[in-house]
Amino acid sequence: MDETLTQGAQPGPAPQKGTVTQRAIEQIKALIAGGRLEPGQRLPTERDLAAQLGISRSSMREAIRALTVLGVLEARHGSGIYVTQLEAGDLLETFGVVADLSRGPRLVELLEVRRILESTATALAAARITPAQLAEVEKHLAAMNATDDPEEILAHDLAFHREIAAAAGNDTMAAILEGLSSRTFRARVWRGYQEEGAFARTRREHAAIHRALVAHDPEAARAAAAAHVGEVEQWLRAQLDR
Amino acid sequence: MDETLTQGAQPGPAPQKGTVTQRAIEQIKALIAGGRLEPGQRLPTERDLAAQLGISRSSMREAIRALTVLGVLEARHGSGIYVTQLEAGDLLETFGVVADLSRGPRLVELLEVRRILESTATALAAARITPAQLAEVEKHLAAMNATDDPEEILAHDLAFHREIAAAAGNDTMAAILEGLSSRTFRARVWRGYQEEGAFARTRREHAAIHRALVAHDPEAARAAAAAHVGEVEQWLRAQLDR
DNA sequence: TCAGCGGAGTGGTCGGACCACTATGGCTCC
DNA sequence: GGAGCCATAGTGGTCCGACCACTCCGCTGA
Numbered sequence: 001m002d003e004t005l006t007q008g009a010q011p012g013p014a015p016q017k018g019t020v021t022q023r024a025i026e027q028i029k030a031l032i033a034g035g036r037l038e039p040g041q042r043l044p045t046e047r048d049l050a051a052q053l054g055i056s057r058s059s060m061r062e063a064i065r066a067l068t069v070l071g072v073l074e075a076r077h078g079s080g081i082y083v084t085q086l087e088a089g090d091l092l093e094t095f096g097v098v099a100d101l102s103r104g105p106r107l108v109e110l111l112e113v114r115r116i117l118e119s120t121a122t123a124l125a126a127a128r129i130t131p132a133q134l135a136e137v138e139k140h141l142a143a144m145n146a147t148d149d150p151e152e153i154l155a156h157d158l159a160f161h162r163e164i165a166a167a168a169g170n171d172t173m174a175a176i177l178e179g180l181s182s183r184t185f186r187a188r189v190w191r192g193y194q195e196e197g198a199f200a201r202t203r204r205e206h207a208a209i210h211r212a213l214v215a216h217d218p219e220a221a222r223a224a225a226a227a228h229v230g231e232v233e234q235w236l237r238a239q240l241d242r
Numbered sequence: 243m244d245e246t247l248t249q250g251a252q253p254g255p256a257p258q259k260g261t262v263t264q265r266a267i268e269q270i271k272a273l274i275a276g277g278r279l280e281p282g283q284r285l286p287t288e289r290d291l292a293a294q295l296g297i298s299r300s301s302m303r304e305a306i307r308a309l310t311v312l313g314v315l316e317a318r319h320g321s322g323i324y325v326t327q328l329e330a331g332d333l334l335e336t337f338g339v340v341a342d343l344s345r346g347p348r349l350v351e352l353l354e355v356r357r358i359l360e361s362t363a364t365a366l367a368a369a370r371i372t373p374a375q376l377a378e379v380e381k382h383l384a385a386m387n388a389t390d391d392p393e394e395i396l397a398h399d400l401a402f403h404r405e406i407a408a409a410a411g412n413d414t415m416a417a418i419l420e421g422l423s424s425r426t427f428r429a430r431v432w433r434g435y436q437e438e439g440a441f442a443r444t445r446r447e448h449a450a451i452h453r454a455l456v457a458h459d460p461e462a463a464r465a466a467a468a469a470h471v472g473e474v475e476q477w478l479r480a481q482l483d484r
Numbered sequence: 485t486c487a488g489c490g491g492a493g494t495g496g497t498c499g500g501a502c503c504a505c506t507a508t509g510g511c512t513c514c
Numbered sequence: 515g516g517a518g519c520c521a522t523a524g525t526g527g528t529c530c531g532a533c534c535a536c537t538c539c540g541c542t543g544a
Binding site for chain 3: 515516517518519520521522523524525526527528529530531532533534535536537538539540541542543544
């Protein structure tokens, strides 16, 4: 593997725009976008990459670390650096950070986005869900209703909606919803919401969503999901007004 | 500013989970999520932070760089490191990376997500848009129809939809749509689409969206926007089938 | 034949040095 | 006395070299 990834680049002085690390990030991204680096492929070593781009290993490591947290690259200790599969889950994992660091009015906005996507995903799921997928949904629905432990309820609640999103058949949408429902995000909002005795209402809403799925009724599913998220949204709005 | 941010942390041996850099990232994120670091606030120097967490400056720099590309921190050369305002635009800038690195079927999924959000945003805009905002939209619409330069058309096309998204009143949604419409993403898809003489159709669709905005008719706006994005979506689907 | 064991190669961490830039304060000059 | 310049301390940016921890693979010996 002597092939240099940067062959053909202008040999003149570097463009001098931004930091060298930022430049390295852009160059690696360009290599992937341009198809010279395929998903799953192994990159040259940090030392070689740094030499090829004419920067120090330290700067190259910062670039690699940045692309790692973005879900573009994956570093395996002792083995090498690899391009991820670039699937929705890999790249949208950082979406959870947004949810975790948002507060106040932005939480309402996030819930509004979730309401829109979740209702559509649930409608799609109603049309496409298979018996096996439906059984999985029902498993979490039953488990949710069989316990009083808030932690367990939250876990099955998450899984309930995750299965539905998966049944919608759009991995990208499912990955975004996963981020919008990240554990810490929901734990923060759910805690206060459920403390006000919303368990019964939540169960009713989940049951309504389930009925719509069984009936393969997209419009009913859309309405039920929108109402479900909307309830939390309105509660949070009221909290912020105080 | 002698106050240490890490006071109160367990003094025992480090948790030993993951790399030290990853740990540093989580700790800084926790400081922000916990409210000990406010938006806009300045952090201690890299050297001090590294000393407080007991790691080297190199590792701390990687952590800071990672949080910088995520839009959580901002480093100003010669001045210091600051927490961003943590607004939707800051945190969702990375969404463009997803769009730029996605190919094949995932592009269709992204367009589907955009169709859902864009149609809702346009509907909201129809209900809420102000005369001033409407004038801005019309400016880009006129500019788009007054030129034949594809680059200029694309720029005003982006601005057209950006203004509408802004008028919807949900910054988070607007930021996501901005990522889904990032310049390189649209340039890749638009190029082929417009080459097939879709200019006339695009103009008709934009006109329909504009009419709905003027009439403050959310449902018409939703339908027009969904059809607009849907056209591209269907074209891309057909391309992939070949 | 294969289990065990090395060594080479790789990412992970560290410490130090120096450069580039910013901000602050005092100083000069008007 | 005030405005503008400028030296300087402090900060992030970059580079280097060393060593550690881990993985992988080929060699060795039973």
